[in-house]
Amino acid sequence: MEKYTTLSSVQQDIKDSKLHLRQLVEAYLQRIEENKHLNAFVEVFAEEARSQAEIVNSRLLDGTAGKLAGMVIGIKDLICYQNHIVSAGSKILDNYRSVFSSTVVERLLAEDAVIIGRQNCDEFAMGGSNENSFHGPVKNNADNSRVPGGSSGGSAVAVQAGLCMASLGTDTGGSVRQPAAFCGVVGLKPTYGRVSRHGVIAYASSFDQVGPITNSVEDAALLLEVIAGHDEYDSTSSTLPVPAYTQQLDFSGKKRIAYLPETLTSEGLDPEVKALTEKTIKELQEAGHAVEPISFPYLDFVVPTYYILTMAEASSNLARYDGVHYGYRSPNATDLESTYKKSRSEGFGAEVKRRILLGSFVLSAGHYDAFYGKAQRVRRVIREKTDEILQDHDFILLPTTPGPAFGIGEKTDDPVTMYLADIFTVQASLAGIPAISLPLGETKTNLPLGIQLIGKRFGESELLAFSKYILNVTKSR
Numbered sequence: 001m002e003k004y005t006t007l008s009s010v011q012q013d014i015k016d017s018k019l020h021l022r023q024l025v026e027a028y029l030q031r032i033e034e035n036k037h038l039n040a041f042v043e044v045f046a047e048e049a050r051s052q053a054e055i056v057n058s059r060l061l062d063g064t065a066g067k068l069a070g071m072v073i074g075i076k077d078l079i080c081y082q083n084h085i086v087s088a089g090s091k092i093l094d095n096y097r098s099v100f101s102s103t104v105v106e107r108l109l110a111e112d113a114v115i116i117g118r119q120n121c122d123e124f125a126m127g128g129s130n131e132n133s134f135h136g137p138v139k140n141n142a143d144n145s146r147v148p149g150g151s152s153g154g155s156a157v158a159v160q161a162g163l164c165m166a167s168l169g170t171d172t173g174g175s176v177r178q179p180a181a182f183c184g185v186v187g188l189k190p191t192y193g194r195v196s197r198h199g200v201i202a203y204a205s206s207f208d209q210v211g212p213i214t215n216s217v218e219d220a221a222l223l224l225e226v227i228a229g230h231d232e233y234d235s236t237s238s239t240l241p242v243p244a245y246t247q248q249l250d251f252s253g254k255k256r257i258a259y260l261p262e263t264l265t266s267e268g269l270d271p272e273v274k275a276l277t278e279k280t281i282k283e284l285q286e287a288g289h290a291v292e293p294i295s296f297p298y299l300d301f302v303v304p305t306y307y308i309l310t311m312a313e314a315s316s317n318l319a320r321y322d323g324v325h326y327g328y329r330s331p332n333a334t335d336l337e338s339t340y341k342k343s344r345s346e347g348f349g350a351e352v353k354r355r356i357l358l359g360s361f362v363l364s365a366g367h368y369d370a371f372y373g374k375a376q377r378v379r380r381v382i383r384e385k386t387d388e389i390l391q392d393h394d395f396i397l398l399p400t401t402p403g404p405a406f407g408i409g410e411k412t413d414d415p416v417t418m419y420l421a422d423i424f425t426v427q428a429s430l431a432g433i434p435a436i437s438l439p440l441g442e443t444k445t446n447l448p449l450g451i452q453l454i455g456k457r458f459g460e461s462e463l464l465a466f467s468k469y470i471l472n473v474t475k476s477r
């Protein structure tokens, strides 16, 4: 079967009776089976996907189908789906079955998506390589000895390898954008508050957002249109109306774009990433856009600020896994205290424990002001500076990652190096604004590279339209 990369092509072929959705689902199930070595899915909902495909196919033919009819999608193993296991990549929730569905899942199903399975991720979304999963590491389909990025690594590889058409991941500090860059696909982190977090297992609540991983900007726009919008179950979800993103993808005119010179001189930047960024800047300038250097003097502070705040929030969020309410309970416990201690010691992996310990430390009485309080203040400075740049510019352009996908095991012994690899994605997360990673190039050895565009708060429409345009401009390379 031909590899479908956009929903519109699937819908057209079903309407023309050239394709039955069941066939497409079978093709994906087969590809998932053939690519088990990638470890992208932790569970496949084969029977459900088959029966949903029958229903949706008839709806497409009789004209009653929803917007996502024909979309075969996978969800990160962090997003709750009623009566399905959601493990957050952790032993502590292994075999935990969700009693309700997240708002994003309800919205997918209301528009007739077919959910084909749940996808591997770093434990509690903590990681940038998908090596911190209880279900084992995920492999990059471009080179099986390399990581897919994380934490939504399974979600990105599934799209990269054609195991489903799109995925929903989550992005706290880059977990949609960075794996998208490593896997050569599109990854969008919406504005904080654009998408409901209800039913999405929390890592750092003032950062977490659900975002689509797709082959095309059109499908990212469509998925965002479906999942975005106010939700009474998430008080941080915005009441701003959701634009018809898919109807606003035509771009014309000239834009003013900032690039941050500090990103191009930053230590550890791969020369090929640098060259691609410079080339993209030049191409946009040649196409008549104003692309100019604007200094961002806080680049060295973004990673420490992000990690202090997210670890603090994580230590609080993960307090609920106590071996009593739900999830793993140690069989070796003898009383209440040992139930807490043993269940948490045996149930959490090393990286999660590191973050709970550090997060508790930065929140502790003697250290709160020096770490947590200060990081809060620095977050504000970063956000204000970023907003200021975006007052005079439509977008900020920067690499998504300092280098291409690194080798499995390469950074596991050195958490600081691993954290520093997030240097380009956490700025938008600290500022709470939208950002997208676009597959704009490859290394000489054919590893995908991503370029990131950051947009204005709730400016997803403009961001998506310009992203589509950039992909077209650079296609002619």
Ligand code: GLN
Binding pocket: 125, 126, 127, 128, 150, 151, 170, 171, 172, 173, 174, 175, 176, 203, 310, 422
């Ligand atoms: N790599 C970052 C971290 O480990 C981002 C993770 C995420 O966005 N969930 O925190």
